[in-house]
Amino acid sequence: MALQDKGDKTMKKIEAVIRPEKLKDVLAAIDKVGYSGIMITEIQGHGKQKGLTQQWRGQTYRVEFLPKVKLEVVVEDSQARKIAKTIEDSAKTGEIGDGKIFISPTDTVIRIRTGEEGDRAL
Numbered sequence: 001m002a003l004q005d006k007g008d009k010t011m012k013k014i015e016a017v018i019r020p021e022k023l024k025d026v027l028a029a030i031d032k033v034g035y036s037g038i039m040i041t042e043i044q045g046h047g048k049q050k051g052l053t054q055q056w057r058g059q060t061y062r063v064e065f066l067p068k069v070k071l072e073v074v075v076e077d078s079q080a081r082k083i084a085k086t087i088e089d090s091a092k093t094g095e096i097g098d099g100k101i102f103i104s105p106t107d108t109v110i111r112i113r114t115g116e117e118g119d120r121a122l
């Protein structure tokens with residue numbers, strides 16, 4: 001009964017950090033697969049290279065953080081792999097700094113307007 005009230009299906013949150021210039025391509029690709037909602041945030045960060053070194057007017061500068069875009073999509077478990085793979089394929093250039101995808105369980109979701117909970121609130 002309690003499980004029914006909260007919807008039947010378990011869910012995952014996909015957080016993808018991508019190159020800002022890939023945002024349009026990624027959105028078009030996941031739109032074809034289908035998803036119900038998305039959050040988009042402009043962020044700064046670094047991965048294992050810890051930024052990059054640039055030359056300007058003969059001087060060397062260290063850029064610690066680079067601009068990226070973070071996408072967050074919460075979906076039913078059964079959709080998570082497909083969405084993640086679509087993001088991976090559409091965000092990839094093969095160069096350092098292409099980004100990363102994190103997938104984690106989502107306990108529940110509440111639609112504020114209706115009080116619906118769980119996968120039915122997606």
Ligand SMILES: Nc1ncnc2c1ncn2[C@@H]1O[C@H](COP(=O)(O)OP(=O)(O)OP(=O)(O)O)[C@@H](O)[C@H]1O
Nearest residue numbers: 017044045046047048049068095096097098099100
């Ligand atoms: N372990 C991590 N935890 C949190 N955020 C991360 C992590 N790794 C990468 N990120 C985020 O992803 C962005 C892009 O990372 P990036 O693609 O450079 O990862 P990488 O591991 O260095 O891979 P590559 O060797 O392809 O550059 C970073 O700017 C940061 O915002």
Ligand SMILES: [Mg+2]
Nearest residue numbers: 047048049097
């Ligand atoms: Mg990197």
